[in-house]
Amino acid sequence: MKRTVSLAHDVKGSGPLLVAIHGITENRGFWDRVPFAEHFRTVRVDLRGHGESPREDPFDPATLATDVHKLLDALGIREKPLLVGHSFGGVVATAYAARFPVRGVVNVDQTLDVSPVPAGVAEALRGDGFEDFMTSMFGRVYGDLDPAIAAELGERRTLRQDVLLGAWAPLLTLDAERLAAWLDDLIAAPGPYPYLSLHGLPVSEEYATWLRERIPGALVESTPVVTHYPHLADPKWFLGRLVDFDQR
Numbered sequence: 001m002k003r004t005v006s007l008a009h010d011v012k013g014s015g016p017l018l019v020a021i022h023g024i025t026e027n028r029g030f031w032d033r034v035p036f037a038e039h040f041r042t043v044r045v046d047l048r049g050h051g052e053s054p055r056e057d058p059f060d061p062a063t064l065a066t067d068v069h070k071l072l073d074a075l076g077i078r079e080k081p082l083l084v085g086h087s088f089g090g091v092v093a094t095a096y097a098a099r100f101p102v103r104g105v106v107n108v109d110q111t112l113d114v115s116p117v118p119a120g121v122a123e124a125l126r127g128d129g130f131e132d133f134m135t136s137m138f139g140r141v142y143g144d145l146d147p148a149i150a151a152e153l154g155e156r157r158t159l160r161q162d163v164l165l166g167a168w169a170p171l172l173t174l175d176a177e178r179l180a181a182w183l184d185d186l187i188a189a190p191g192p193y194p195y196l197s198l199h200g201l202p203v204s205e206e207y208a209t210w211l212r213e214r215i216p217g218a219l220v221e222s223t224p225v226v227t228h229y230p231h232l233a234d235p236k237w238f239l240g241r242l243v244d245f246d247q248r
Contacts, residue, residue: 007071008052009045013037016103016246017079019068020044023087023110024167025134025157027051030086033149034235039243040082045071047092049163059166061088061186065096082246084108086231088167090197094187094215097195104194106242109201109228112187113210116179117171125172130161141201143227153229184214192216196245198223200230219245 010028018040020031028044028051036042046053047064072081080103085093090110097105117125124133135154142150165172170182195218197203197211208220223230224237231238 005048005054005056005067006074007045007048007067009043009071011041011043011075013040013042015040017077017081018042018242018246019072019081019083019093021047021068021083021085021089021092022050023089024164025050025138025159026086026153027156027158029156030153031231033232034239036084036239036242039239043072043075043077043081047089049160049166050158055160055163057162057166059163060169061091061095061167062099064092064167065099068092068096069100079103082106082242084242085110087228091186094195097193098187098189102193104196104246106196106198106245108198108231109223110197111199111203111207112183112214113207114171114179114183116174116176117168122172125161125165125168130164131159134159134164138228141228143200144225145227145229145233149229149232153232187214189215194245194248195219196221196241198230198241200225200227200233202226 018036020042022028022030027046031044045068048067049055049059080101082103083093083096084106086108087110090107093105094107170179174182195215197218197220200223211218211220225233227233
């Protein structure tokens with residue numbers, strides 16, 4: 001039986017509701033450079049296994065999405081949220097929208113057409129070299145992000161092997177056919193909703209087509225700065241794009 005956990009969070013600002021969901025190994029403080037509260041009533045959460053939230057499995061995206069919904073319910077919030085998820089948080093945000101009403105989703109630099117993890121990578125993730133592998137992986141996606149900001153992220157990041165293995169379990173245990181079925185089930189929504197897939201790293205037109213087949217009307221856009229962290233590279237531009245998308 002899945003146990004409900006109480007998520008650490010903060011609430012700031014006024015205006016339309018926005019829920020900010022961080023990426024794997026991160027926490028709500030990774031959004032600090034983005035002044036959401038200038039335009040939105042903002043709920044920033046620590047997903048279970050991250051930040052100050054309980055480290056209790058399971059850590060799969062559907063469970064984490066349900067945690068977020070239960071937090072909003074506990075706060076007495078009935079308004080449909082604009083969900084903004086970065087990296088793995090984009091997966092959680094998309095899973096949320098498949099299960100609960102939303103005003104829209106902004107998925108920041110997370111492609112959804114995942115494939116099984118190669119055997120060598122799986123071995124590194126499960127073994128003693130986990131921390132070195134993850135540090136190297138993140139180092140390759142900072143791109144044109146200010147090196148000082150990248151260094152700060154590295155210092156603040158929390159590498160918890162059990163959490164990552166739980167979050168990425170389908171990629172580590174399922175073959176391509178079963179993984180595709182799992183993914184379609186995870187993100188299949190009962191009806192259309194506004195979706196912006198915002199990419200700091202290059203994506204193909206084939207991916208855009210793939211995404212629109214599953215989320216009709218999805219927008220797929222590139223950011224001005226090439227990095228996995230476009231919201232930190234240019235927070236003012238990022239916030240403006242969120243406002244424009246929400247007011248479309």
